Structures are given as structure tokens and as C-alpha cells.
Amino acid sequence: MNLIEFLRLAWESITKNKMRSLLTMLGIIIGVASVIIMISISAGTEASIEEQITGLGSNLVYVTTNFIRAGARMGPITISGGGEEGGLVFDDATAIAEEINGVSAVVVEQSSSETVKAGAVVLDGVTILGSTPGFPSVRDMEIKDGRYFNQRELDHTQKVAVLGFDLAQELFGEGDPIGQTVTAGDTKLTVIGVFNERGMVSGVDFDAQLYTPITVVFQKFTPSMFARFMGNRVRVIYVKIEDLDEMENIIQQISFLLAKRHEVSLEEADFSVTTQQDIIQTQESTTAAFRNLLAWVAGVSLIVGGIGIMNIMMVSVTERTREIGIRQSIGATPSDIRWQFLTEALLLSLVGGLIGVLVGIAGSWIFGEISEMRTVVVSTSIVLAFCSAALVGIFFGFYPANKAAQLDPIEALRHE
């Protein structure tokens, strides 16, 4: 018999006993589907991490308050300006911008939620994001019409606003917003620019926000409870560096400057300076660990699937002992019998693999829909899962096939 004849025979046998075939394939289906689903979750997570990182812009240094050390140094909180000492304050950002060379932008953010009106349109709960002029560069935001505010407007607490793409549409429709007035809370702001579409980054819709100088937020808007507690303290100062090679040097300068301003030694600093590189590295090692774990789970489930095939093939060999005897009596050699069962195992795992691929793709999609986690079906994972299914089938089909080939014709024929 040639391979095509063996495959045809195997196909006939599989389709003749659909329930048994399905049971045999179940392990492989689950194995392959879970490989594809898990890899798609892992790839989706990686993609959204990458997006977050690029969403923050490149060449970034983060200066953050070290709350554990800062807490000890914080004085009594006052409504007007927070404690006397400890933690990062807005002036720290100004100092970095003024005193350190090679810094292209320093951004501080403070937000508030307000009702925004323009003409007859009223929108509740719009995020007012106060920041500094470097914001578009640091956040990779592009101006579509008009311009962003400048340092002078920031320093003088000018009541100007730049609108996110969707917000501009909702407030002004097809009309030109530039030069118009919007009312945020009780404050009238003049629209000076509109951003291009940016989409969701880290769960924040950048197109739905209103952007204004941070000094305006400090002065005019009701800060959140947390912001009220913070006073003019800031949680993060984003510093964009001009030249990546200067990164180490600039980090050191920032550390010295802030330590001097806060009158602490570097060892006891109430702030920390991290680079995007550090964050990428932690993220990467986390996802690598995650991926390794997935590889183990996938491998185990495929082996379990293979053992399932072996089990049911063994049962099948016993059930079909008489058929084997009949085939031997009309001239099937041991190798004919072996090949018959091997091709059957192979075909079962290939068909099971194929069904597993479909279930996996559908499962990834459904999982993405219901969990709000991102899933990306990776084509190499399909190939990988499919090939492993075939290998598993051959490997675990071998033992039952050999068992069948070694049956004695007379005993097999006598089997009921």
C-alpha cells in the first residue's frame, strides 16, 4: 500500500467512527487551542506594553516622588500649598528646565474633571489636563489646527485651551473652534489649538481631553482629593532628553540638583530618577517570564493530548483486534498494520490540530472581547502548534501501532 491508500483508509476509519475520533482528538484540540490562545494573550500584552511605551514618547526620564522617604519629611498640609518640605514640587520641574543642559522638554501634569460648555453643548466629566509646553513632544501628540500654549502663557496663567480631536468635534461639530470660547467649570478659556487623533493610551482617551497650562489647573479648578492633599506637589516630572548618549550624565545632574534643592543626601533622596530603558527592561523580563510559563503550560497540554491519543488508540486497537486479524488473513503484513494505525494517529492529530487552530483563533477573539485584554493571534504560533500536534500524533501513535502490528493473526481472528 502507498501513503495515499493508507491515508484514505485512515480517513475512512476516522469518519466511520466519528465519536471515537472526536474523543481521540479532544486532547490535541485542547492542546493546540490553548497554545494559540495563550500566545495570543501574551502577544497582545506585549503589544499593549509596547504601545504604552511609545505612547509616552521616547528619550524620557521620569522623576518620581519616593513617598516612603518623602512622607517622613512632609510638614503639615495646608489647602493653599501643601506641606513645607518633602517630595517633588512644581518648582523642581522649572529648575530642571532652567538649570540642566541637554533637556528638550520638562512636563508636569495635573488633572481635574469639569463640566465643559460651548454654546448649547454641555459635556459632563471632561478631563482637564494641566501641563507644560513640552507636553505634545513628550506625549507624541500632533497639533492639527492652531498651536499649543507656550512658556509665557504658562507663567502668566493664561486661560487658553487646546482640544482633543473628539472633544473638538463634539463641542463645535464642523465649525472652526480656534478663537472660540469654552467654559470649563466657571472658567472661560479661549481655544488656541486642536490635536490630531491619538486614540487610547494606557486606558486614557487622549482625544476626549481638554489641555490647558498647569498653572490654570492649580489656580482655577477643584483638584481631586489626592491633588488637594498634594498641594503644588507633583507625582511625576517627565524630562525629555535631546541626546540619548547624554542620558546617564543628565540623570546624575538631575539627582544632584534635586538633592541640593531638597537638602538631602543622594542616599536618602525623597525622589527617584528612572529611565524608559529601566521600565522597558522590567516589562520585558516580566513578559519573558510569562512567555516561558506559557511555553511550559502549552508543552504539558500537548503531551497530555498525546497521551490521550495513545490511550484511545490502545482502546481502539483492542476494539479492532478482529479487524486486524481479518486484514492479516488477507495479506496485510505487520508493517501494513503498523502504518495503518500510524497514519490514523497522524491524521487524527492533523485534523485535531486543524480544529484546534480554529478553536484557538475563535477562542482568542472571544477572550479578547469578554476580558478587554488585548489578544493578537500570532501566525507562527499556529504553525508551531500544528506541527507539534503532528509530531505528538506520530510519537504517541507509535506504541499502539506496534502493538497492533504484533498481534497474532489466529488470536486476533478469534477475538470477539
Place this chain on the structure above:
Amino acid sequence: MAVQVLIQTEDVKKIYGMGEVHVIALDGVSISIQKGEFVAVMGPSGSGKSTLMNILGCLDQPTEGRYILDGVDVSEMDRAQLAGIRNRMIGFVFQSYNLLPRTSALKNVMAPLLYNREQKRNTNMQQEIAAEVLKAVGLGDRMAHQPQELSGGQQQRVAIARALVNDPVLVLADEPTGNMDSQSGEEVMQLLHKLNQDGRTIVMVTHDHEIAAHTQRTIHLVDGRVEKVIHNGSGSNSSAFEKVSHESH
């Protein structure tokens, strides 16, 4: 016409089990059967008829002694070689038909062609040959039927077609009519006689003296030995008169 020996066994023994509890199923059987003969094997239950047939059919091998089939010693062959002999030289017909379940008559008859390594044919050819043989056994209109949709007599005729499809020199039948009514049994016997008339060598186990009497020779087994060999007449279609005149010689 030169007489050609097809089957020759020399002191064939078959012993089941070792040591204390063992059964001597065949205890030194030496027989010789010529090409074109129709031979019946008779004997009480447990006398070793099936054991002998299995050895003649190369499904089993003797514990001792030699079996020469068409001039070739098959007692020392390995499993794969024996499979080849079964495939091309022997057609075996069982009492219980032994058709592949849930498989059409046509596919059942095609099966031995699949395992034929000497003469490989494509699927169309295989189908053609199988269909032809099925027509020859009178089942041209039942080719797509599965075994469970056929009567016992029809199933046995499918089995005979399967036995014939590789054009074997020897047809072995172990109680081929044992499982069917006399009408179907008659049809199957007619078919076997026709095959013999066409020159096919047939060895058949039967309990029916009437049926045995219509063959050329009857080998009687008792306790694994050949008790006697009776010549029934000159041909498979020999009449009772011929049989009497033959014995009076």
C-alpha cells in the same frame, strides 16, 4: 497429464502450551494434495481440523514438521513473508465470513488487492477487478451493500469473492456453510464446485457427509491424526453411481 503436488505436509505437529498442560492439536499429519483437487476434511470436534486449515493457510505455523506449498517450504518463513503468501497464493473462507464491518462489499473484495505487493494496481483497476469478481459470484447488484445488510449466504459469497480476487492457487474453506440455512449452503457449495471445475484447488472442512461425498477425497482426522482418506470418485460432480463403481475396483 502430469500430476502436480500443491500441498505437502511432512509429519506436521502443532502443540499448544508448554510443559505440564499442553494440547497436541496435530500429532504428525502427512498429507499430499494435488493441483485441481477438491478435498474435504472431516472429523469430530476438537480433532484438529481448524488447526490444520490454519497451517495450510499460513495463518499459523507448525510446531514441528514441514509444510511445502507449491514447491516452497513455508514452515520457516517470517511473518511478512507469510502475509505475502496469504495474500497472493491463498484465499481463506471462514465459517463466520470475517468481512470488514461497516465496509461495502466492493471495498471488502478490494482489500486483498491493496495488500498485493507483486501486482500494484491503481484504485480504478482495483474497483474494476473487485466488481468483476463480485458479479461472478452473483452479487453484481449488491456491491454497495455493507455486510450487515446482506444475508449469511450473500456474505459468504462476498467472502469467496474476496478470497478469489488475487487469483490464488489454493482456496481454503473452514466449514463455509456451517452458519447458514440449507438453501444458502447449497448456493455456496455450487459456487465452490464451479471454482473447482475452473481448475482451482479447494480444501474444505465440513461436517456434512453428503457435501463431503461430492468432493474427490475426504481426509478424516481423529485426535490430530489422519485416520483415513476416502476417495469419493473421479470428479467433484461425481454421482453416487460413480462412487459405488469406484469403490468396487
